[in-house]
Every structure is written in structure tokens, then in C-alpha cells.
Amino acid sequence: MTDPLDRIAAALERLSPPPPPMVDLCAHPAYVWREGVLDIARGFAPVPLDLLVGIDRQKAALLETLGRLARGHAAHDVLLWGARGTGKSALVKSAVAAVQADADAGLPAGAGLAIVEVFDVRTLPDLFVRLAGVARPFVVFVDDLGFEAPGEARTLRSMLEGGSEPRPDSVRLVVTANRRHLAPRDIAEQESAINPRDAVDDHLALADRFGLSLGFHALDQDGYLAIVAGYAQRHALAYDPAEAVNWATRRGSRSGRVAWQYVVDLAGRAGRALR
Numbered sequence: 490m491t492d493p494l495d496r497i498a499a500a501l502e503r504l505s506p507p508p509p510p511m512v513d514l515c516a517h518p519a520y521v522w523r524e525g526v527l528d529i530a531r532g533f534a535p536v537p538l539d540l541l542v543g544i545d546r547q548k549a550a551l552l553e554t555l556g557r558l559a560r561g562h563a564a565h566d567v568l569l570w571g572a573r574g575t576g577k578s579a580l581v582k583s584a585v586a587a588v589q590a591d592a593d594a595g596l597p598a599g600a601g602l603a604i605v606e607v608f609d610v611r612t613l614p615d616l617f618v619r620l621a622g623v624a625r626p627f628v629v630f631v632d633d634l635g636f637e638a639p640g641e642a643r644t645l646r647s648m649l650e651g652g653s654e655p656r657p658d659s660v661r662l663v664v665t666a667n668r669r670h671l672a673p674r675d676i677a678e679q680e681s682a683i684n685p686r687d688a689v690d691d692h693l694a695l696a697d698r699f700g701l702s703l704g705f706h707a708l709d710q711d712g713y714l715a716i717v718a719g720y721a722q723r724h725a726l727a728y729d730p731a732e733a734v735n736w737a738t739r740r741g742s743r744s745g746r747v748a749w750q751y752v753v754d755l756a757g758r759a760g761r762a763l764r
Contacts, residue, residue: 514623518589520605522616530606535582540719541745543712544576547703551584551663554701558626558661559588559602565700566662574744575705577665578632585628604628610645617656626659634666646698664699710734713743720752724763728755
């Protein structure tokens with residue numbers, strides 16, 4: 490007679506879902522890493538780079554760095570920081586797509602740059618193990634990163650520099666954040682710390698690990714209207730500049746995100762879909 494425990498174990502094994510299939514890391518342009526599972530990012534279709542206006546300096550710097558990574562050259566980790574809705578996340582994805590589409594890159598099929606979006610930085614060591622040995626460069630993308638205390642950032646800091654188990658040479662981190670230094674700074678800590686400089690340095694240590702830091706700032710009215718005009722022209726929509734300004738005023742923000750929301754509203758009123 491079979492041991493009851495063996496039968497129970499076998500029944501539980503039959504009921505448990507099968508492990509997810511391993512994805513081909515040389516077959517797709519974008520992936521997502523969530524809860525320890527690497528999957529294909531379906532529908533990866535970033536906006537064209539030319540629609541991201543007013544950030545030409547940031548665009549050129551990021552393209553240069555990603556191009557180096559794609560060609561196997563030395564490249565920086567990148568921090569994109571600044572005002573919300575100013576195009577940080579959109580630029581990362583659009584720049585990756587632009588490098589992937591570069592016909593002059595001279596890269597073999599399946600060896601071009603890929604992006605992996607990460608939702609929990611604590612799982613990065615496991616992702617690095619998964620990417621190690623893959624003959625392809627990867628951008629590991631962490632969107633809207635922020636920490637409430639410097640101690641929470643130390644894990645990521647050790648991964649960027651000085652950790653006992655380094656990440657693969659073909660992997661670089663690209664991070665967006667609203668805060669330039671990722672963790673909040675409290676002036677009171679400088680008054681109470683035994684060594685004030687140590688407290689400040691702990692806050693800045695993570696941001697200093699990024700070789701390339703790109704700032705994004707709030708738009709003026711002309712910049713905001715230029716973005717509206719670009720979106721409207723692309724989708725053949727007529728718009729009223731005064732109405733566009735009023736739309737931003739009612740939302741208390743002039744940004745690329747607000748400009749896109751206005752164009753979505755225009756299209757909806759015109760009975761149009763945006764594709």
C-alpha cells in the first residue's frame with residue numbers, strides 16, 4: 490500500500506500550477522520581471538522620439554549611453570530625475586526602441602539591446618543571475634523609484650558598486666525618480682547627528698553611484714504648447730491654444746503628461762481613437 494503522505498504529496502503536485510515556461514531572452518525587445526518571473530512585455534510600442542520635445546539634451550545623452558551599451562562598450566548607469574510628467578519614463582522606452590531600430594548598429598539578430606522593467610528592486614540579484622551569460626545587452630529599468638529612508642536604498646547601492654556579487658557586464662540600470670537624491674533629506678538630522686557630514690553622505694551615496702544623471706524640469710507655457718502641437722499634428726487634430734492652456738491651468742501642471750491628456754480629450758470629443 491502506498492504511504493498516505495506520498496499520495497497526499499502527489500495529489501498536491503497535480504493540483505499546483507506548472508512552472509512558467511522559460512522565455513527566450515534573445516527573441517524579444519522588452520521583458521518584465523515581476524515576483525521572480527521573467528516574462529515578455531507584450532505591446533511594447535513607445536512613442537517616437539521626435540514627439541518628446543523640450544528635452545533634447547537629455548535625449549542625446551541617453552541615446553549616446555544606450556548606444557554604447559548596445560555595442561558592448563563601457564556605459565553608465567543612468568538616473569533620470571525631476572518634475573512629474575516631464576517625459577522621464579517615456580524617454581527611457583523611446584530611446585531603447587530607437588537604439589533597437591538603428592539600422593547602422595551592425596548587431597546580429599537577437600543580440601541587440603533589450604529592456605527589462607523591474608517592479609521590486611529587492612529581487613534584482615535574482616534577475617542578474619537570470620541575465621548572466623546571455624549574449625545580449627540589457628537595460629534594467631526601474632520606474633519612479635524612491636525611498637523613505639536612506640537605509641532602504643543600501644541594497645540597490647551595493648548592487649551598483651561595491652557589492653560582493655557584481656551584476657553582469659552587459660547589464661546597466663536606468664532609474665527614474667522625482668527626487669534627485671532618491672531619499673528625502675531632513676535638515677534636522679544635520680543638527681542632531683554626531684557627524685553631520687556622515688548623515689548627508691548616506692543620503693547622497695546612492696545617487697552618486699549613477700555615472701549619468703539627467704534632470705527634468707517643469708515646462709513653461711511655450712514648451713507645453715509645443716508638446717500639444719506635436720501630438721495634435723501627429724493625430725491630425727485641430728486644437729485651440731487658449732483651451733490647451735486652460736486645461737493645464739485647471740490641473741495645476743504643465744507637463745508632457747497633461748499635454749497628452751488634453752489631446753486624448755480632443756480625440757474623444759472628435760469621435761476619434763488614438764493609435
